Amino acid sequence: MTLAPSTNSVDPLLQDIVGPTPGQQLRRRFFGHRGLMIGASVVAVLLVIALLAPVIAPHDPYAQDLLARMKPPVFLGGTWEHILGTDHLGRDYLSRLIYGARVSLLIGFVAALISGTIGTAMGVAAGYFGGRTDAVVTFLINVRLAMPVVLVALAVVAILGGSLQVVIGVLGLLLWDRFAVVMRASTLQVRGREYVSAAQAVGASTPRILLSEIMPNILNNLIVVITLEMAHAILLEATLSFLGLGVQPPTPSWGLMVSEGKNMMLFEPWLVLIPGAVLFVLVLAINLMGDGLRDVTAPENRS
Amino acid sequence: DKSDGTLSVAFTKELENVDSYFNSSREGVVLQRAVWDGLVYRDPVTSEYKGNLATAWEWIDDVTLEFKLREGVTFHNGEAFNADDVVFTVNFVADAENGVKTQRNVSWMKSAEKIDDYTVRINLKAPFPAAIEFLSGPVSMYPNEYYAEVGPKGMGLNPVGTGPYKVAEVIPGQRFVLEKNAGYHDSPKGQPSIERVDIRTIPDINTQIAELFNGTLDLIWQTPADQAEKLAQMDQFTVANESTMRIGYLTLDAAGRTGEDNPFTNLKVRQAVAHAINREALVSALLKGKSQVISTACFPSQFGCDQAVKSYDYDPEKAKALLAEAGYEDGFTTEFYAYRNRDYAEAISSYLNAVGIKTDFKMLKYSALRELRTAKGTPVSFQTWGSYSINDTSAITSQFFKLGALDDARDPELRDWLDVADSSTNPDTRKEFYSKALNKIADNAYWVPMFSYNTNYVYGNDISYTPTPDEVLRFTTMTWN
Amino acid sequence: MSQSDTPVLELRNVTKTYSVKQGLLGKSKPLTAISDVSIKLARGEVLGLVGESGCGKSTLANILLGLEAPTSGEVLVDGQTLGGQDRLALARRIQPIFQDPYSSLNPRKNIYDIIALPLRVHGIGDEASRQKSVREILDIVGLPARVMNNYPSQMSGGQRQRVAIARALIMKPEIVICDEPTSALDVSVQSQILNLLNELRQEFGLTYLFISHNLAVIEHLATRVAVMYLGRIVEEASVGGLFDAARHPYTDALLKSVLTPEPELGIPDTHLGMSYPNPIAPPEGCHFHPRCPAASDLCKSKRPEPLFDPNGRIECHLHSP
Amino acid sequence: MLNFILKRLGLAFLVALTVSFISFSLLFLSGDPAIALAGEGATDQDVVAIRELYGFDRPMLVQYASWLVNALSGDFGESYYFKLPVSSLIADRLSVTMLLGLCGISFALLTAVPLGVIAAIRPNSIIDRFALFLSVAGQAMPSFWFGLILIVAFSIKLRWLPPSGTDSWRHFIMPTVVLGYYAMPAIMRLTRAGMLDVLSSDYIRTARAKGASEMRVMFKHALRNAIIPVVSLAAVQMGFMLGGSIVVESIFALHGAGYLAWESISRNDLPTVQALILVFSMFYITFTFLADVLNAWLDPRMRSS
Amino acid sequence: MSQNNFRQDIPLLSIDNLTIDIPTAAGTLHAVRGISFDLKRGETLCIVGESGSGKSLTSLALMGLLGKNITPRADKMEFDGVELTTASARTMRNLRGARMSMIFQEPMTSLNPAYTIGDQLMEALTLHGSTNRKKARARAIELLEKVGITAAESRLSQYPHQLSGGLRQRVMIAMALMCEPELIIADEPTTALDVTIQAQILRLLAELQREMNMAMILITHDLGVVARVADKVAVMYAGELVETGPVDEIFAAPSHPYTRGLLRCIPLPGKTKRGSVLGTIPGIVPSLVGEVNGCTFRTRCEHASPACRGTIPLHTSPTGTHTFRCIHQPEDLETDAVQSTGANA
Numbered sequence A: 001m002t003l004a005p006s007t008n009s010v011d012p013l014l015q016d017i018v019g020p021t022p023g024q025q026l027r028r029r030f031f032g033h034r035g036l037m038i039g040a041s042v043v044a045v046l047l048v049i050a051l052l053a054p055v056i057a058p059h060d061p062y063a064q065d066l067l068a069r070m071k072p073p074v075f076l077g078g079t080w081e082h083i084l085g086t087d088h089l090g091r092d093y094l095s096r097l098i099y100g101a102r103v104s105l106l107i108g109f110v111a112a113l114i115s116g117t118i119g120t121a122m123g124v125a126a127g128y129f130g131g132r133t134d135a136v137v138t139f140l141i142n143v144r145l146a147m148p149v150v151l152v153a154l155a156v157v158a159i160l161g162g163s164l165q166v167v168i169g170v171l172g173l174l175l176w177d178r179f180a181v182v183m184r185a186s187t188l189q190v191r192g193r194e195y196v197s198a199a200q201a202v203g204a205s206t207p208r209i210l211l212s213e214i215m216p217n218i219l220n221n222l223i224v225v226i227t228l229e230m231a232h233a234i235l236l237e238a239t240l241s242f243l244g245l246g247v248q249p250p251t252p253s254w255g256l257m258v259s260e261g262k263n264m265m266l267f268e269p270w271l272v273l274i275p276g277a278v279l280f281v282l283v284l285a286i287n288l289m290g291d292g293l294r295d296v297t298a299p300e301n302r303s
Numbered sequence B: 001d002k003s004d005g006t007l008s009v010a011f012t013k014e015l016e017n018v019d020s021y022f023n024s025s026r027e028g029v030v031l032q033r034a035v036w037d038g039l040v041y042r043d044p045v046t047s048e049y050k051g052n053l054a055t056a057w058e059w060i061d062d063v064t065l066e067f068k069l070r071e072g073v074t075f076h077n078g079e080a081f082n083a084d085d086v087v088f089t090v091n092f093v094a095d096a097e098n099g100v101k102t103q104r105n106v107s108w109m110k111s112a113e114k115i116d117d118y119t120v121r122i123n124l125k126a127p128f129p130a131a132i133e134f135l136s137g138p139v140s141m142y143p144n145e146y147y148a149e150v151g152p153k154g155m156g157l158n159p160v161g162t163g164p165y166k167v168a169e170v171i172p173g174q175r176f177v178l179e180k181n182a183g184y185h186d187s188p189k190g191q192p193s194i195e196r197v198d199i200r201t202i203p204d205i206n207t208q209i210a211e212l213f214n215g216t217l218d219l220i221w222q223t224p225a226d227q228a229e230k231l232a233q234m235d236q237f238t239v240a241n242e243s244t245m246r247i248g249y250l251t252l253d254a255a256g257r258t259g260e261d262n263p264f265t266n267l268k269v270r271q272a273v274a275h276a277i278n279r280e281a282l283v284s285a286l287l288k289g290k291s292q293v294i295s296t297a298c299f300p301s302q303f304g305c306d307q308a309v310k311s312y313d314y315d316p317e318k319a320k321a322l323l324a325e326a327g328y329e330d331g332f333t334t335e336f337y338a339y340r341n342r343d344y345a346e347a348i349s350s351y352l353n354a355v356g357i358k359t360d361f362k363m364l365k366y367s368a369l370r371e372l373r374t375a376k377g378t379p380v381s382f383q384t385w386g387s388y389s390i391n392d393t394s395a396i397t398s399q400f401f402k403l404g405a406l407d408d409a410r411d412p413e414l415r416d417w418l419d420v421a422d423s424s425t426n427p428d429t430r431k432e433f434y435s436k437a438l439n440k441i442a443d444n445a446y447w448v449p450m451f452s453y454n455t456n457y458v459y460g461n462d463i464s465y466t467p468t469p470d471e472v473l474r475f476t477t478m479t480w481n
Numbered sequence C: 001m002s003q004s005d006t007p008v009l010e011l012r013n014v015t016k017t018y019s020v021k022q023g024l025l026g027k028s029k030p031l032t033a034i035s036d037v038s039i040k041l042a043r044g045e046v047l048g049l050v051g052e053s054g055c056g057k058s059t060l061a062n063i064l065l066g067l068e069a070p071t072s073g074e075v076l077v078d079g080q081t082l083g084g085q086d087r088l089a090l091a092r093r094i095q096p097i098f099q100d101p102y103s104s105l106n107p108r109k110n111i112y113d114i115i116a117l118p119l120r121v122h123g124i125g126d127e128a129s130r131q132k133s134v135r136e137i138l139d140i141v142g143l144p145a146r147v148m149n150n151y152p153s154q155m156s157g158g159q160r161q162r163v164a165i166a167r168a169l170i171m172k173p174e175i176v177i178c179d180e181p182t183s184a185l186d187v188s189v190q191s192q193i194l195n196l197l198n199e200l201r202q203e204f205g206l207t208y209l210f211i212s213h214n215l216a217v218i219e220h221l222a223t224r225v226a227v228m229y230l231g232r233i234v235e236e237a238s239v240g241g242l243f244d245a246a247r248h249p250y251t252d253a254l255l256k257s258v259l260t261p262e263p264e265l266g267i268p269d270t271h272l273g274m275s276y277p278n279p280i281a282p283p284e285g286c287h288f289h290p291r292c293p294a295a296s297d298l299c300k301s302k303r304p305e306p307l308f309d310p311n312g313r314i315e316c317h318l319h320s321p
Numbered sequence D: 001m002l003n004f005i006l007k008r009l010g011l012a013f014l015v016a017l018t019v020s021f022i023s024f025s026l027l028f029l030s031g032d033p034a035i036a037l038a039g040e041g042a043t044d045q046d047v048v049a050i051r052e053l054y055g056f057d058r059p060m061l062v063q064y065a066s067w068l069v070n071a072l073s074g075d076f077g078e079s080y081y082f083k084l085p086v087s088s089l090i091a092d093r094l095s096v097t098m099l100l101g102l103c104g105i106s107f108a109l110l111t112a113v114p115l116g117v118i119a120a121i122r123p124n125s126i127i128d129r130f131a132l133f134l135s136v137a138g139q140a141m142p143s144f145w146f147g148l149i150l151i152v153a154f155s156i157k158l159r160w161l162p163p164s165g166t167d168s169w170r171h172f173i174m175p176t177v178v179l180g181y182y183a184m185p186a187i188m189r190l191t192r193a194g195m196l197d198v199l200s201s202d203y204i205r206t207a208r209a210k211g212a213s214e215m216r217v218m219f220k221h222a223l224r225n226a227i228i229p230v231v232s233l234a235a236v237q238m239g240f241m242l243g244g245s246i247v248v249e250s251i252f253a254l255h256g257a258g259y260l261a262w263e264s265i266s267r268n269d270l271p272t273v274q275a276l277i278l279v280f281s282m283f284y285i286t287f288t289f290l291a292d293v294l295n296a297w298l299d300p301r302m303r304s305s
Numbered sequence E: 001m002s003q004n005n006f007r008q009d010i011p012l013l014s015i016d017n018l019t020i021d022i023p024t025a026a027g028t029l030h031a032v033r034g035i036s037f038d039l040k041r042g043e044t045l046c047i048v049g050e051s052g053s054g055k056s057l058t059s060l061a062l063m064g065l066l067g068k069n070i071t072p073r074a075d076k077m078e079f080d081g082v083e084l085t086t087a088s089a090r091t092m093r094n095l096r097g098a099r100m101s102m103i104f105q106e107p108m109t110s111l112n113p114a115y116t117i118g119d120q121l122m123e124a125l126t127l128h129g130s131t132n133r134k135k136a137r138a139r140a141i142e143l144l145e146k147v148g149i150t151a152a153e154s155r156l157s158q159y160p161h162q163l164s165g166g167l168r169q170r171v172m173i174a175m176a177l178m179c180e181p182e183l184i185i186a187d188e189p190t191t192a193l194d195v196t197i198q199a200q201i202l203r204l205l206a207e208l209q210r211e212m213n214m215a216m217i218l219i220t221h222d223l224g225v226v227a228r229v230a231d232k233v234a235v236m237y238a239g240e241l242v243e244t245g246p247v248d249e250i251f252a253a254p255s256h257p258y259t260r261g262l263l264r265c266i267p268l269p270g271k272t273k274r275g276s277v278l279g280t281i282p283g284i285v286p287s288l289v290g291e292v293n294g295c296t297f298r299t300r301c302e303h304a305s306p307a308c309r310g311t312i313p314l315h316t317s318p319t320g321t322h323t324f325r326c327i328h329q330p331e332d333l334e335t336d337a338v339q340s341t342g343a344n345a
């Protein structure tokens, strides 16, 4: 009785009883994850470039000069006037790449947002309400998965014409499947937890339970899927543009640039290599970010 | 290769049906000229008409043509050629019910009748001066018994004609193998010398070039200018360039179909557009080769295509001034449509942007654009027309300025003049009225004609070939070196 | 007070049937999780509910909490059917404490938000008065006020279970449904929680339904005990009556199986069979007969009728009237 | 089991029906098919004649119903462009695509599964990191770009492989790689995750406690269980792959169904596009169905129910 | 130390100063520290302790199943003369399953779902010997009958998911016994089971052990189980053995404050007054990451004093079989009987 345990506060054995908050842990893991940091920084840099495009770009990306077509980049014997050379209409390649970042990021982001909204609503509803709702959603997911994405997207874009809005809309309406699948599974998992029953037993309304008990606990998965689907949308847009049914010229899209450069691929391979490489780096960075986020948020989800 | 006597050729587009009445593509024309013959033949160099399956012909009246047929000609399947074949073919294709795809090529004919085994008459619906031209082009003669049996589908899979080449194999859309017709009649087309022609569809130009490098292709054509230029720098290939009848032009919504207040209803705006575009630069930087800047709404070699019309030189300042006069000091924004040659269209739209006409660029599939133009019209669109290689102004100007669905000018006076020119049998009257119409089109800048197209032919040095300006690949005139 | 004869909580002939699917697309079959269960809870008593895993204890608790609707039968609170009552009103009177202190607290919320949730849902008080209530209840369950800003992951199992108790009690309910509240805890922590529950009951006059498979705990805490087997209550009696003189062979086996820390005693022989029945296809007759050491032919064919007597209730052919 | 198969078939049929309706209505919105049918350079008379000939003025549901009834008997109508029965057109092209898909999925499985297993056996090792990098990088590589690079490298610069065509097995190497690599990361990850999961499971500990050798533990006890989800994934990927063959076929000029699809879209060849969407969906549906049956057989828990 | 049988004088298993350190992100986790005990043939040792106290790690270390990145250290860890710390992987493999086997806690997940019961049972035998399948099958049937499974023959072709938890645990026991091992380690074999089944399984295990004269280590956190099954008891707290001794001595005269606290925590039917206040051990188990010194129980101990941070002596009873680790003499602890309540965290 002489020494009550709680007064023994300097004892080293007692140190770690109150650990860091989940937020602190998350931050620590976040900054400790190399892939995540690399991916996030690259994405951040590209984002800044995209936002500041008018300031950074050395030339007007639309200004053509038919007398200076397909000038090679500086490292292949070009001039500093056009660091990455010019395209088949004599437009500055670097400036077009910089403006292209806007297109890719915009498409990735908005398409992921649209599909995320659709998929999350479906997935959460299926997971939470189960029964018939679940059956319908599962069926819809099956139908969606059975439709060949590239083919359907191409067909729709061909029909409606390839404006930026149409491409974003088509991708947004096609890529919700993974959201629905993941959100359904996460909701199902969280729904079985006893704190949900506790909230129900307290009399909390369904919207309240969905918003304050379920959503915060599936948000991490949602964020991971958003990043991965963003990458997916960006790649798909590039593919559509490559096949000639994506966004329309003169809008500089990287996929379109590859497609345009493709014609001279055998003679001027850099026309294809440069935009493809930038596209690769962006998608790689987003994927690294998504993977990192998954790593960082997963253990928390388990405990 | 020369070693195995087979010439490997690439087509870029998939050909829908080898039956020449049921496709509308250039590739189809190439095969048509190789596999079938027409009654008449026009020398592509001299433009002189010669007898082919017919030996002589004469106009009985304005609407009746009589032909004497060549004797002793047989089809590839052994069927003999005679008046029955001509009568059957003409009656079949002239009947709209049978769904010939290119109605314009055949709809001027009413029927055919047999006079005797080697004499036939073709009856026209109305006087049609370009009849011989058409008969020397798209109208080829089919074997009546065989065609009655298999129809267009069977003809497409297993074509039979009288031409210099027999079809040995067809994989629809992918591959056609031709073999020399050893018993080819004494035709003005000449006798074939190359044994076999192996045609594959390779849509991608890079792949075509790569195969050319690898020696698995001997000849490619319609090669884009930039690539052709590079290939010409290499020793092992010959690059030949020939002009074609296709022209590129802008059609402007002068009639206000997209809205009464459309800027293009204003003549000054249309003229500003014409002044804004540096057509010389387009030709020298993008099209290259034998392309030329044109100012009339037809291809210069076409009958009646008067070149002495108003021409608009590149003058952006003047364009801006005209726009200001028209009340568009700050320019305006308009939709700009195109369906092919995205790079040309982009370059054009960029010129328009430079003088203040901001374009909202829309690239559509041909059918979608055509539907849009038919239904509502478009403010500006970049169009091209190849006239089916028919060397007559009626094949282009009359197609678009007679108040049809694609007529953006909708000028009744033009229609009347063109009607006269199309149906008159007097060449001078025709010339006069075409000239009047073409001058009015130019003065009013209904169209902004831009340039004519050209075609590149790239082939190994072991082949000799001289391409013709009608953009038809003629295997008969090719030889191994 | 008339309240003394009306039970605060009563189940009348409640049956709950789930339809379960086997495999991805298998046929769904009915599974009767609880069948024809009737119990009464008088004010201030602790009804202990024991039974094997899967016998329907949690299902029963969920029905009482309104989390599941019974397939048939009635739930009455103060003599009134549950279905007609307002869910919110009900939530004020009946609150749960769950088994797993890890999954019963939302890991994304801090302790204050977790405990204050019932107040928010019911719109009680303003933020300041809620703060005060939470502080009070934390004190009552023996947690320092500073844990309010902690997250569940920063606390031990015992502490979490105290948080769960605080959440259940903040609305001052009359009835607390404890579904195995200590079985996930180490014994050294279990006793703390049991003491706390006991204290709270005395202080606030709570009524407990206490579910556990640990008979020692039930004996320590309960005033009355109900024994469940495969969805049915097979015996019910006062705690003294049951532990001193079990009547149902299953209860008997249960009691025998309790291993007390008495080294001089060996491992008991329960004489039970091993064939634990499939709840989807329960055996004919008495559900327990395949394992019962005293089963007769009658038990195989005919289900025993429940017998009510002053000792409580028994459902066994050995004790039929 | 039979019951399972029947129900699964019913579901598959419903999915196929829905897909067919969506694809039909989608393309029906595409405007006037008569113009597409007439082709470039047709005159107004041509278009009018064609519209009447094909009866495009009927209500959509009527057209769908008649199309569906015919489709059920394998008649997808006639291609607007080729004037040939769509079914025979597709049948001609399908073998290339199927072969390509088969090669692609085999390539993906043969590289991804071993890599995933090794990565799981040695987590955090160099091989694991390499595999992980490969999977992230692989997923980021645009396949059209990858294909073009391969052509430049192996056909033009090195001249090892033919750039296009289907004449020999060498023609299939690059398309196989380009088609297959995209499925690799997912399969690799799933194998790795499945193996890791299984390896930390209690029954693996049991097997080790019995004295089983590491090889036996890995291949007899672990892989058998870890492979079950991979089978489903491979089926899904195979379905996607056939849909993704559009890009590969257009790059390598393979005249398969994917290329036909692309061209048909460009040509507004409605019946062909409709049929192709349905055919690709049917492949997906069939593969997932087969995978489910295979899984049911591989996994005793499903087998007995 | 005075048993009667001559062979049993030599311990089958002898462990001295077993230490297990686990590298983690936060630092080294000193999960098990300085554990020593001996076990003879036919003897049952129960290791009891709170969740996370290192019971399973100890048993896995014996089996050589700790995994690649955890290496146990010990002055001695001998099984029938074979030093386990230095034994080759092959030697360990030959021992495992054949001479020492293990039963795990989770009957539901410890069997491979992809193979039949028969396959898995027979594998245990065929892995270690010259037996053919037929003999292995006969042995499997024999053992299944022995563990009380009826219709053993037909069970062989069943899959694990077709059996209930109790049956699976019996299969696990049968599997552990296939090669007639000399040592069997059961890690909480009944925690997942219902009380009635627990009693049945424990009874079965004890019978078989006696019959085959095996040494058994039974791990549990249930003092009731310990009391009924054990010959010897080892009480673990936070990675250390705080008290060991013969079962009757431990229960009659628990010495370490933790052992005493534990015994006070559980309500004893018939002894503890119903509804009375139970004894408690306030506080929580300390983290073992980083430097660990002194008595780890001091944070929860009612007798704690600053001296508890220093070296802790090991007291041995006069009989020499009962030991415990504490700075206090047993007599000092005897006097204190105050029960702390739970509300002082």
Ligand SMILES: Nc1ncnc2c1ncn2[C@@H]1O[C@H](COP(=O)(O)OP(=O)(O)OP(=O)(O)O)[C@@H](O)[C@H]1O
Residues within 6 Å of the ligand: C018, C019, C020, C031, C032, C033, C051, C052, C053, C054, C055, C056, C057, C058, C059, C060, C279
């Ligand atoms: N949502 C549900 N759907 C289908 N079956 C269910 C559902 N919930 C419970 N069951 C089944 O009902 C029966 C009773 O389950 P319940 O959870 O009430 O048992 P329990 O006595 O609480 O068991 P435990 O001691 O393991 O918690 C079990 O067979 C269970 O599988």
Ligand SMILES: Nc1ncnc2c1ncn2[C@@H]1O[C@H](COP(=O)(O)OP(=O)(O)OP(=O)(O)O)[C@@H](O)[C@H]1O
Residues within 6 Å of the ligand: E022, E024, E029, E031, E049, E050, E051, E052, E053, E054, E055, E056, E057, E058, E221
């Ligand atoms: N592979 C590992 N990596 C990191 N820590 C581990 C690992 N295995 C065990 N531990 C930690 O070592 C400590 C002892 O674990 P052990 O499994 O031996 O406990 P136990 O006494 O068996 O507990 P229980 O009664 O819960 O089974 C625990 O704190 C545990 O978290």
Ligand SMILES: [Mg+2]
Residues within 6 Å of the ligand: C057, C058, C059, C179
């Ligand atoms: Mg339960």
Ligand SMILES: [Mg+2]
Residues within 6 Å of the ligand: E055, E056, E057, E187
């Ligand atoms: Mg353990």
